[in-house]
Amino acid sequence: MNNWISKIPEQIKLLAVVVTVIITAFLIVRPMLIPAGFGEQGHFRSGALNDAVAVQFKYAGKASCVECHDDMTDMLAGGYHKKLSCEVCHGPLAGHIDDPDENTPSFPRERTLCPVCHEYLSSRPTGFPQIVSQSHNSLKACISCHEPHDPVPPDVPSQCSACHGEISRSKAVSHHVDIECEFCHTTPELHKTSPRQYRPSKPQNREFCGQCHTKNSKHNTKAPRIDLATHETRYDCWQCHYPHLPEAR
16 A cells, blocks of 8 residues: 555645645535525525615616606607617606605716717727817807707708718718719618618729729829739729729828
8 A cells, every 4th residue: 555655756746735625624614615594495585585676776777758748759759869768868866756856867968978989989889989089179069059858059060061071071081082882872862861771872992993993984184094814803882992082192
């Protein structure tokens, strides 16, 4: 027996000691880690339900607001903010439901709340309403121009640059500066009011750019010309040339 033990490598002996210490420590500490009442009624704490009941309600839910503010909820239901809960903007309202006179909801009149969703961010979806706070009516509160429950712009944008400022600034210094956006993008009129639902079209083939840039084009005599049949035929034009600033790479 002793001969068999003596043949075990020292590393294995040390590992066995470490494992034994860990298991022993776990068995000692385990009772301290088990919450009181655990296992009395299955695999959960028997007091968990009482703890949940004791939690104070803070939020009332959107349905509670309808009982008194049906005019606002009707407006909200038909607006762009219809998927937002009232408490996103007005804060927790459980106290207001219990005692409306004593607990008044908050009304965001400053410019800090709306930019949480609407400040310009390049990763936001195309067409999502965005602004740059420092330059967008910087002295006015958002609600002075926009009804929060139906936040349509006071004036429907007449120019693409109203929403596509970054593209407009790039195009302003490019060779395409004099080309109207609608020449390349067929744009439904409803795009101005519902930009994500009604999207402009985009060119689908090389022949579109070839209207101006093939050797025999009569559209623009100053535009760079190519032989469309032989010029990088494996690629679409916009894979090498950014349309709004189409310098050659």
